[in-house]
Each structure stands twice: as C-alpha cells, then as structure tokens.
Amino acid sequence: MFLSTLGAVHMGAAVAAMGLGTIVMFDAKGTAAHRLLGLGFAIAMVAVNFSALGLYRMTGHFGPFHALALLSLAALARSLWPLIKREGEWLRLHYRYMIIAYGGLMAAAVTEMLVRVPATRVYFTTTASSFALGTGIAVAMAVIVRVVAPRFEQRTLRLAVAHMHAEA
Numbered sequence: 001m002f003l004s005t006l007g008a009v010h011m012g013a014a015v016a017a018m019g020l021g022t023i024v025m026f027d028a029k030g031t032a033a034h035r036l037l038g039l040g041f042a043i044a045m046v047a048v049n050f051s052a053l054g055l056y057r058m059t060g061h062f063g064p065f066h067a068l069a070l071l072s073l074a075a076l077a078r079s080l081w082p083l084i085k086r087e088g089e090w091l092r093l094h095y096r097y098m099i100i101a102y103g104g105l106m107a108a109a110v111t112e113m114l115v116r117v118p119a120t121r122v123y124f125t126t127t128a129s130s131f132a133l134g135t136g137i138a139v140a141m142a143v144i145v146r147v148v149a150p151r152f153e154q155r156t157l158r159l160a161v162a163h164m165h166a167e168a
Contacts, residue, residue, distance in 0.1 A: 006054050013047035018109060020044060021102045029156055030163030038098075042080060045101060049073045068104070075101040091157055099149040107137045 003011070020041040024034060052069035056062075079097030082090035114120045114133060124130050 004055075006051055010048060010051035010055060013044045013051060014105070014109065017041055017044035017048055017105055021105060025102055028163055029160035034160075034163075041102075042076060045072065045076050045105065048105070049076070068108070072101060072104050075104065091160060092153070095153060095156060095160075096149070100145055103141050103144050103149075107141050111137055 020037050024037045024041055027034060027037070049069040049072050053066055055065075075097050079094050079101055082093040082097075111133065115124050115130075124133050
C-alpha cells in the first residue's frame with residue numbers, strides 16, 4: 001500500500017494524538033504534566049485534522065471524512081477556548097468538548113482499523129455494511145459522550161480543581 005507524505009503525517013499525528021490523549025484522559029487533571037501533554041494532544045489533533053483535509057485518495061473529492069475533520073477541529077477549538085477565557089463554567093466546557101474530540105479520534109481509529117485490516121475489511125465492502133459500521137460507531141460515541149462521560153465529570157472536575165489549588 002502506497003502512503004503519501006501527507007498520509008504519513010496524518011498517521012503519525014494520529015498515533016501521537018491517541019497516545020497523548022489516552023495519557024491525558026486517564027492521568028491527574030490540572031497538573032503541569034496534564035497541561036503539557038494536553039498541549040501536545042491539541043497540536044497533534046490540529047495536524048491530524050488539517051492533514052485529513054488534504055487527503056482525497058479514497059473518494060477523489062471532499063467527503064464525509066473531511067466534514068468529520070472539520071467537526072473535530074470545531075470540538076477541539078471549543079474545548080480550548082474556555083481555557084483561554086477562564087469564565088463561567090470553563091472547566092466543565094473544556095472537559096465536555098475534550099471528551100468529544102478524544103472520542104471522535106478513537107472512533108476514527110476504530111473505523112480505520114476495521115476497514116483497512118484485511119481480516120475485517122471483507123465485512124465492510126458494501127455501502128450497507130459501511131453504513132452499519134458508521135451508525136454503530138456513532139451510537140457508541142453518543143453513549144460515551146451522553147452517558148459514560150457525565151458519570152465521571154463531577155469526580156474529574158473536583159480532582160482537577162484540587163490539583164490546581166495544590167500547585168498554586
């Protein structure tokens with residue numbers, strides 16, 4: 001399989017974002033390490049999404065993956081803006097939109113693995129099966145964002161505030 005330079009940048013940035021994002025999601029919040037790794041995650045996500053906007057090999061034109069890259073950039077921007085403004089419920093907004101950005105990245109990774117790995121690719125060769133895969137991943141994302149993440153929100157935010165006060 002031929003991988004263009006832009007494709008290699010996209011893949012490398014995606015791997016970096018997945019690694020950094022996983023550490024950030026499961027490590028202590030509000031620490032200096034969280035901020036540094038979070039910055040690395042944000043930079044990697046910008047690289048992932050901007051490089052995605054330049055990849056047209058699959059369809060030859062702007063398509064649903066390009067639209068999802070734009071949505072991902074919007075979620076990322078929406079998660080970072082409260083950090084800059086520090087007004088109102090900035091921490092809650094940062095948490096919620098970062099969950100969406102990270103979840104979208106992981107959903108894209110699962111999709112890529114399923115459609116590119118020869119052992120699973122055979123199941124997603126028709127429009128109907130591809131639609132079913134996309135729908136299944138979208139439903140899983142909705143459950144994570146609307147059901148699972150909020151259950152951890154209060155605890156996560158409480159711990160983040162405690163870390164920020166401890167470092168001050």
